[in-house]
Amino acid sequence: MNQQLTNWLNEYSQSHQNPTNKRIHHVAVPIIFWSVMALLDLITIGISLGSFTLSVLWPVMLLVLCWYCFYSLIIGMCMGLLCAVGLLLIYLAQMYQINMMVYALVAFIIAWIAQFYGHKIEGKKPAFIRDLLFLLIGPIWVILPLLKKLNVKY
Secondary structure, three states, X not given: OOHHHHHHHHHHHHOOOOHHHHHHHHHHHHHXXXXXXXXXXXXXXXXXXXXXXXXXXXXXXXXXXXXXXXXOHHHHHHXXXXXXXXXXXXXXXXXXXXXXXXXXXXXXXXXXXXXXXXXXXXXXXXXXXXOOOHHHHHHHHHHHHHHHHOOOOO
C-alpha cells in the first residue's frame, strides 16, 4: 500500500479507538457513502443514453474510484464493489419508484448524528475536521478489517 495512504489511515485510526465508536463507524460510513451516491444520482447532467440519463454521480464516482486505485488497486477494486452495491440499491429503489431523496437524506442525517455521537464517546473530534480528505479515508478504514481477515494484501 502507498505510504501516504498508510499515513492517512494511521491518522484516521487515532480518532477511532473506542470500540463503540468503531462499531458505529462501521455501520454509518457505508450508509453515508451510499446516501451521497443516491443524492448525487438525483442531479442529472442532461445527457441521455437511450432510457438512461447521466447524473452527477457517474463522473464523481469515476474520479473517486481513480483516486482510490491510484493509492491501491485492491482498495480501488473493493471501493468499486461498494459502489456497485450502492448502484444496485439505487436502481432497485428507482425500479420500485421509491423516493430516493427522502430516504437518502434521512439516512445521511441519522448516520452523521450516529458518527458524532460516536466521537462524543471517543472524546475526539472527527478526522475530517482537520482535513476533508478524511471523508474518502473513512470508507477505506471500514473495509480494511475485512481485507485483513481474508488475508488480502492491499
